[in-house]
Amino acid sequence: MNDAPAADSAAPAPRSSWLTTLKVYLEAPSLRMLALGFSAGLPLLLVLGTLSFRLREAGVDRTTIGYLSWVGLAYGFKWVWAPLVDRLPLPGLTTWLGRRRSWLLLSQLAVTGGLVGMALVDPQQDLHLLVGCALAVAFGSATQDIALDAFRIESADAQRQAALAASYQTGYRLAMIWAGAGVLWVAARAEVPSANAYQHAAWQSAYLVMAASMAVGMLTVLFSREPVPQPYKPARNAAEWLQGALIEPFADFLRRYRWQAALILGLIAVYRISDVVMGIMANPFYVDMGYTKDEVAAVTKVYGVVMTLLGAFVGGALSMRLGVMRVLMLGAALSAASNLLFAWLGARGHDVNGLIFVVSADNLSSGIASAAFIAYLSSLTNISYSATQYALFSSMMLLAPKWLAGFSGRYVDAFGYSQFFVSTALLGVPVLLLVALASRVKIKPTP
DSSP: OOOOOOSSTTSOOOOOOHHHHHHGGGSHHHHHHHHHHHHHHHHHHHHTHHHHHHHHHTTOOHHHHHHHGGGGHHHHTTTTTHHHHHHOOOTTHHHHHOHHHHHHHHHHHHHHHHHHHHHHOOTTTOHHHHHHHHHHHHHHHHHHHHHHHHHHHTTSOGGGHHHHHHHHHHHHHHHHHIIIIIHHHHHHHHOOSOSOSOOHHHHHHHHHHHHHHTHHHHHHHHHSOOOOOOOOOOOSSHHHHHIIIIIHHHHHHHHHHTTHHHHHHHHHHHTTHHHHHHHTTHHHHHHHTTOOHHHHHHIIIIIHHHHHHHHHHHHHHHHHHHOHHHHHHHHHHHHHHHHHHHHHHHTTOSOHHHHHHHHHHHHHHHHHHHHHHHHHHHHHOOGGGHHHHHHHHHHHHHHHHHHHHTTHHHHHHHHOHHHHHHHHHHTTHHHHHHHHHHTTSOOOOOO
């Protein structure tokens, strides 16, 4: 196997006009990815960020909220069942929809059912059952991610992956507006004058609306075209099937990168650590600083997400013009630095203008970093094992950060918000070194 020139920062794509570059966002694969990105982004906040706001309002302590964020570890272990999603046909559904769309629809149905359960359960009465429903949503959402990442990678050539990543991020962030601001807005409108800060009926209405919103993804799956399937050699027995479905995708990556695989996997494992660890305590921070549902909805879940969309478009366009690794370095630096602004905000107390500034900077940085990172992960993936390999990469991206984030509430209780935010910024410093080292690694072609 011959090495090829790096497919990113060392050899940026040939220059074209900005108009030609931006037209890619109007192509059918980009528009489909916009809608499917919405379906992927909807569950995440409802089992993590928004749920932490709901639990804090219900009187659940910060340490418990931090531990409950381990629900998100489902996303970190999705590589375990990714080979099944990659290869296993679903009786009836696969014949009707194809391999990728059948798994997408099944996972979307699981997410919808879990959200209905979360709507019906009162955390003040049965927190364990609520967590069980959240786990169902997380597993369904992680399965949807596996199938969707493969669907995206197989829907366009490598040159357009950055644009598809930006479209995916746009849909994802629009869903986060709806699952963040929308759910708070619905809950606030459904409240009745009461002495109680927490009203279960209001949150029930909000989560039922979110469950119904999964119809966007389901309809897109039903009306989309299945990507051209990758041919697989028929397995003669169970051992041969496991070799092709589970072992070979990992062995292929190790063969292509050898010892450099450790460096690449190390970068993947820690690239988003600053954002993920900080993010678990963001909503409890807003509640404790006295921000209302409407203020949080307007600033952090609408205005802030719009800035993330801008960052995603900027990150996708810059990645195509300047190369992924340069933008990856920029995103890592900005993401770590923006956490320091939260420490500054904590010292100001209830300050809506300060909140707007901090959230804007943080979300713009996050959008740039996410678009470049998704394009980087896609460039590493062998299309013959797209679901399994991408699931491995995206799982590693979340596993260590999600585990560490579980202790975030305990850290805040012990040292306060200001020191917590400074510490999360420092976590991003080693990432810069890893990006610099990984930029020297040539992207190896698939056979």
